[in-house]
Amino acid sequence: QVQLVESGGGLVQAGGSLRLSCADSGRTFSIYNMGWFRQAPGKEREFVAAITWSGGGIYYADVAKGRFTISRDNAKSTLYLQMNSLKPEDTAVYYCAATRRAVNFYTPSQYDYWGQGTQVTVSS
Numbered sequence: 001q002v003q004l005v006e007s008g009g010g011l012v013q014a015g016g017s018l019r020l021s022c023a024d025s026g027r028t029f030s031i032y033n034m035g036w037f038r039q040a041p042g043k044e045r046e047f048v049a050a051i052t053w054s055g056g057g058i059y060y061a062d063v064a065k066g067r068f069t070i071s072r073d074n075a076k077s078t079l080y081l082q083m084n085s086l087k088p089e090d091t092a093v094y095y096c097a098a099t100r101r102a103v104n105f106y107t108p109s110q111y112d113y114w115g116q117g118t119q120v121t122v123s124s
Helices: none
Strands: 004-007 010-013 018-024 033-039 046-051 058-060 068-073 078-083 092-099 118-123
Touching: 004 092, 018 033, 018 092, 018 118, 033 068, 033 078, 046 068, 046 078, 058 068, 078 092
Parallel strands: 010 118
Antiparallel strands: 004 018, 018 078, 033 046, 033 092, 046 058, 068 078, 092 118
16 A cells, blocks of 8 residues: 655745655555646646656656656655746645556556645745
8 A cells, every 4th residue: 555645845936946755654665656746726637757666767747847856765665856946837736646557657547546735836
C-alpha cells in the first residue's frame, strides 16, 4: 500500500523557489513510477513532471521545462519537485501520485495513489 504525503508548499514571490516533497509511509515506494500534477481553481488537474521507479526516465510538461526538476530518493521513500523562477500562473494545489503502469505518465487516470496536495501560491 502506498500512502503519500506532500509538503513544502507555501507563499512565495514571483521569481522565487520552492521545493516540494512527497513522502511514502509504505514499503514499496521504489517500485512505483511517480508523478507531480497540479490543479488551479476552476481548472482541470494537469501534468507537471514524472519519474520512473529507477529515476532513469524523467518527463516534463512544457510549463515545467527549464524551471522545475523532479527527483527521488528511494532509500528515503521520497519524491521531490524543485521549482525555480516561479510565476503567478504556477499557483495551484500540487499533488504527487504513484503508478505501476509504464506508459502515458501524462494522464491522471493512469495513477493509482494520490497525496492530499500542498498549496503553492506565487504572488506578483
